[in-house]
Amino acid sequence: xxxxxxxPRHKITKRGQNVTFRCDPISEHxxxxxxxxxxxxxxxxxxxxxxxxxxxxxxxxxxxxxAERPKGSFSTLEIQRTEQGDSAMYLCASSPAGMVDEQFFxxxxxxxxx
Amino acid sequence: xxxxxxxxxHITVSEGASLELRCNYSYGATPYLFWYVQSPGQGLQLxxxxxxxxxxxxxxxxxxxxxxxxxxxxxxRKPSVHWSDAAxxxxxxxRADSWGKLQFGAGTQVVVTP
Numbered sequence: 001x002x003x004x005x006x007x008p009r010h011k012i013t014k015r016g017q018n019v020t021f022r023c024d025p026i027s028e029h030x031x032x033x034x035x036x037x038x039x040x041x042x043x044x045x046x047x048x049x050x051x052x053x054x055x056x057x058x059x060x061x062x063x064x065x066x067a068e069r070p071k072g073s074f075s076t077l078e079i080q081r082t083e084q085g086d087s088a089m090y091l092c093a094s095s096p097a098g099m100v101d102e103q104f105f106x107x108x109x110x111x112x113x114x
Numbered sequence: 115x116x117x118x119x120x121x122x123x124h125i126t127v128s129e130g131a132s133l134e135l136r137c138n139y140s141y142g143a144t145p146y147l148f149w150y151v152q153s154p155g156q157g158l159q160l161x162x163x164x165x166x167x168x169x170x171x172x173x174x175x176x177x178x179x180x181x182x183x184x185x186x187x188x189x190x191r192k193p194s195v196h197w198s199d200a201a202x203x204x205x206x207x208x209r210a211d212s213w214g215k216l217q218f219g220a221g222t223q224v225v226v227t228p
Contacts, residue, residue, distance in 0.1 A: 042218030100146045105158040
């Protein structure tokens with residue numbers, strides 16, 4: 001068990017381009033969360049998967065954002081037509097199926113939109 | 115509305131001195147509370163958590179936190195700070211009403227001076 005991994009760690013893109021991030025949760029964790037963290041702020045919830053089902057999406061997740069978790073394993077977060085305001089750290093976390101449990105965070109993907 | 119407040123944006127403490135970070139929450143149901151630490155370039159690491167029972171909880175790296183329901187607080191403490199404790203600290207509440215997503219405070223940046 002190597003923890004939650006995210007790829008890439010850093011992404012620099014030009015405004016208007018599409019980007020995709022990947023998260024590999026801890027194996028057997030059926031809960032997966034995406035958060036976004038901007039400078040000087042705490043992480044903010046974006047979306048939640050239970051196995052392959054996306055059960056909640058924040059209003060922060062505009063229609064330019066889409067997330068998937070095929071087969072309930074890894075997850076991808078895609079941002080289409082990036083804007084400068086999308087620049088942030090995107091964090092992925094996973095947790096087991098218990099009622100209340102710790103979320104294990106990946107190192108994050110830092111996105112810079114020029 | 116549910117919220118998590120960390121009143122101190124920035125704290126400077128001398129190495130060897132004690133540290134206390136404040137966290138106040140506003141949450142209607144029984145709160146499940148966490149403290150995470152984030153070092154530069156690192157993901158969020160769990161320091162400790164409160165689910166129920168003893169209101170004084172012990173965590174890793176010599177940290178402890180006390181849950182006070184009457185004050186809606188969950189303050190983090192360390193008796194003697196080490197230079198390696200310089201980091202950003204986040205308090206979070208586990209949202210039982212929303213698939214267990216974490217709602218974070220804005221964080222407190224801790225600087226340790228020699």
